[in-house]
Amino acid sequence: MEVAREHIYSDADLDRVEGNQIEALKAHSQQPFPDPDEWLDEKLERNILLITVDAALNWARRSSLWPAICFPACCAFELIAANASRFDLSRFGMEILRASPRQADLMITAGTLTWKMAPQVRRIYDQMAEPKWVIAMGACAISGGIFTSSYSVVPGYNRIIPIDVYVPGCPPRPEALIYGIRMLHSKIARRSLGTEAK
Amino acid sequence: MTVALSGKEIATKIEERFPGSVVKSSPDSLVVKSEFLLDVATFLKTTPDLDFDYLTAITAIDYYDRFEVVYQLTSIKHNHSLMVKTHCYGRDNLSLPSVVGLWRGADFQEREIYDLMGISFDGHPNMKRIVLWEGFEGHPLRKDYGT
Numbered sequence: 001m002e003v004a005r006e007h008i009y010s011d012a013d014l015d016r017v018e019g020n021q022i023e024a025l026k027a028h029s030q031q032p033f034p035d036p037d038e039w040l041d042e043k044l045e046r047n048i049l050l051i052t053v054d055a056a057l058n059w060a061r062r063s064s065l066w067p068a069i070c071f072p073a074c075c076a077f078e079l080i081a082a083n084a085s086r087f088d089l090s091r092f093g094m095e096i097l098r099a100s101p102r103q104a105d106l107m108i109t110a111g112t113l114t115w116k117m118a119p120q121v122r123r124i125y126d127q128m129a130e131p132k133w134v135i136a137m138g139a140c141a142i143s144g145g146i147f148t149s150s151y152s153v154v155p156g157y158n159r160i161i162p163i164d165v166y167v168p169g170c171p172p173r174p175e176a177l178i179y180g181i182r183m184l185h186s187k188i189a190r191r192s193l194g195t196e197a198k
Numbered sequence: 199m200t201v202a203l204s205g206k207e208i209a210t211k212i213e214e215r216f217p218g219s220v221v222k223s224s225p226d227s228l229v230v231k232s233e234f235l236l237d238v239a240t241f242l243k244t245t246p247d248l249d250f251d252y253l254t255a256i257t258a259i260d261y262y263d264r265f266e267v268v269y270q271l272t273s274i275k276h277n278h279s280l281m282v283k284t285h286c287y288g289r290d291n292l293s294l295p296s297v298v299g300l301w302r303g304a305d306f307q308e309r310e311i312y313d314l315m316g317i318s319f320d321g322h323p324n325m326k327r328i329v330l331w332e333g334f335e336g337h338p339l340r341k342d343y344g345t
Contacts, residue, residue, distance in 0.1 A: 115331065151334075151338050151343075151344070152329075152330065
C-alpha cells in the first residue's frame with residue numbers, strides 16, 4: 001500500500017497561516033492594557049504596619065530559611081521527600097537547597113557522620129553566614145545511632161557543631177522533620193537584637 | 199551465563215607451567231602460594247583460552263592463623279570466571295605482590311585491604327589508607343581488633 005510521505009500542508013501554507021495570525025494579533029494590540037493605579041493612593045494607610053524591629057527581623061529570618069546541602073547519608077531521602085511535592089517544604093519558605101554554604105543559613109544534618117567526613121562538615125558550617133542554625137536530623141545525627149560505638153563514626157554532630165533542634169527517628173518521617181523546622185521557627189522568633197542570643 | 203571454571207582443571211594447567219605453585223584446589227577455587235601469585239596471575243591473564251581480562255573483586259578474610267586473599271577473575275572474552283586464593287601467614291608486616299600492573303581495578307581494592315586488614319601490596323603505586331585517615335591505629339576488620 002502506498003503511504004503518503006508528504007505533509008498535508010506545505011511549508012508555504014503553514015508560514016502563511018502563521019503570518020496571518022501574527023498580523024491579526026498585532027492589529028488588535030496597538031494600545032496597552034490599562035494599569036489603574038488609583039488604589040495606591042486610596043489605600044496607602046492600610047499598608048503601614050507598626051511592629052518592633054525584633055519581630056520584623058525574626059519573622060523575615062524564619063520565613064526564609066535556606067538550607068545548605070550537607071546530607072552525608074540515608075536521612076537525606078526523607079529530607080528530599082519533605083522538600084518534594086507531597087510534603088512541600090516551600091509552604092514554610094524554604095524549598096531551595098543551596099550548594100554554596102555562603103548562601104545558606106540552615107544546616108540539616110541528615111545522616112551518619114564519619115570522622116573522615118567531619119572536617120568537611122565543620123568547614124561547611126564555618127562558611128555559612130551568621131546568623132545560622134543547625135537541625136540534627138535522625139538518630140545518627142543526635143548520637144551516632146546504631147553506629148555510635150564504631151571506630152569511624154562521630155557519636156553525634158554536637159561534637160562538631162552546635163545544634164539548635166534535635167529531630168529523633170531512624171529516619172524521621174518528613175512530618176517529624178517539618179515539626180522540627182516549626183520548632184526552629186519558634187526558637188528564631190524569640191531572638192532579640194538586644195542580646196543576639198540564640 | 200558466565201561459566202565458573204573448575205579450580206581443579208585450571209590448577210592442573212598452572213602446575214604444568216609452575217610446578218609446586220598450587221597449594222590445593224577444589225571444583226570452586228584454587229589456592230596458590232603467595233610467591234607464585236604474580237606469575238600465576240599473569241599466566242591466567244595472558245594465556246589464550248583463559249584470558250582473564252577482568253578482575254571482578256579482591257577481598258580478604260581473617261582466619262586468625264592466616265589471612266586469605268581472594269581474587270575473583272572473569273574473562274569477558276570467553277564469559278567464564280575463576281576464584282583464586284592465596285594465604286598470608288602471621289599478623290605483622292604482611293605483604294603480597296600487587297596485581298595493579300595486570301588489572302587497574304585492583305588499585306582501590308588493594309588499598310582497602312591494606313587499610314582494613316593490614317596486608318601491604320608490593321609494587322602498588324600508592325599504597326596508603328583509603329577509607330580511614332592517616333594516623334588511625336590498627337586495622338579494624340581484623341578479628342582481633344579492639345579486643
